[in-house]
Amino acid sequence: MAIEAPIPRDRIPPQSLEMEQAFLGSILVDATPMGPASEFLKVEDFYRDTHRLIYEAILALHERNSAIDLLTVQEQLRIMGKLEQVGGAPYLVQLTNATPTSENAVYYARVVHEKAILRQLLSASSKIQSLAHSDYDDIRQVVDQAEQAVFQVAAERDTRNFVPMPVLVNEVYSALETLSNQPSMTTGLRTPFHRLNWMTAGLQASDLIIIAARPSMGKTSLALGMGQYAAIHERAAVAVFSLEMSKE
Known part of the structure; x- marks a missing residue:
């Protein structure tokens, strides 16, 4: 007002x-x-x-x-x-x-x-x-x-x-x-996993994506791998924040 x-x-x-x-x-x-x-x-x-x-x-x-x-x-x-x-x-x-x-x-x-x-x-x-x-x-x-x-x-x-x-x-x-x-059915950012791309049409803008699993099952590695793929193959800007590990 x-x-x-x-x-x-x-x-x-x-x-x-x-x-x-x-x-x-x-x-x-x-x-x-x-x-x-x-x-x-x-x-x-x-x-x-x-x-x-x-x-x-x-x-x-x-x-x-x-x-x-x-x-x-x-x-x-x-x-x-x-x-x-x-x-x-x-x-x-x-x-x-x-x-x-x-x-x-x-x-x-x-x-x-x-x-x-x-x-x-x-x-x-x-x-x-x-x-x-x-x-x-x-x-x-x-x-x-x-x-x-x-x-x-x-x-x-x-x-x-x-x-x-x-x-x-x-x-x-x-x-x-x-x-x-667009010629492709994938409308968002692609991931290294073709079946996941087919199921989700890619990572969509404004979506909050939560990767859930038990400890030490590879959640962080999976997320980093998807981010790396987006940065290299999709030419997307990727920022990584971690609340539980040091920057090293």
């Missing part, structure tokens, strides 16, 4: 209008990065109100799995009754012309999101200052409220939150389409 508290007027809140423009312009040119960007970038992350409205229109198209380009966003803004408020078609064209490259859209989105977190942190610090100067009956309540203000900002860094169903369906459909074009 966003924290609202007065921000001193003598300092401009953290923001980057250039990054906001670059991201929006990138999406108008090539909407491919909207999938990963929409997972963490919210409408309220934009500092300028006009940019919020444009991103809101882009999100509406994205959630309907509609085409996203200059004309469709312009039409969506017209449907929303906000086209003139954002500067009309000339400003949308200006965004596309001012975009350095559409390949860095996700990076631009990250910067916009980080600036929003800094603004929330600034607002939280202002709220904590007000709490510190207020009359209180129990200091523990003041500390609890201060901690809650900071924790709410910290929670914004965790992008693993509820995912809208349209976004999830689009991602799964794209993944299934990619898998259908």
Whole structure:
């Protein structure tokens, strides 16, 4: 939940209008990065109100799995009754012309999101200052409220939150389409064991795989062997952590 508290007027809140423009312009040119960007970038992350409205229109198209380009966003803004408020078609064209490259859209989105977190942190610090100067009956309540203000900002860094169903369906459909074009039935990382590959279709991303057996039955050797195979034959990055043996 966003924290609202007065921000001193003598300092401009953290923001980057250039990054906001670059991201929006990138999406108008090539909407491919909207999938990963929409997972963490919210409408309220934009500092300028006009940019919020444009991103809101882009999100509406994205959630309907509609085409996203200059004309469709312009039409969506017209449907929303906000086209003139954002500067009309000339400003949308200006965004596309001012975009350095559409390949860095996700990076631009990250910067916009980080600036929003800094603004929330600034607002939280202002709220904590007000709490510190207020009359209180129990200091523990003041500390609890201060901690809650900071924790709410910290929670914004965790992008693993509820995912809208349209976004999830689009991602799964794209993944299934990619898998259908593969010649092999093994869709994950292969292991040295062909029958295991056939049974599991390989080691799948995000899966937690537990190797269980009695002591001294070769669990560690098996895991290391599978990791070595993935590193050599699959060209995958493999990290090994052990909680029971020294690094030697």
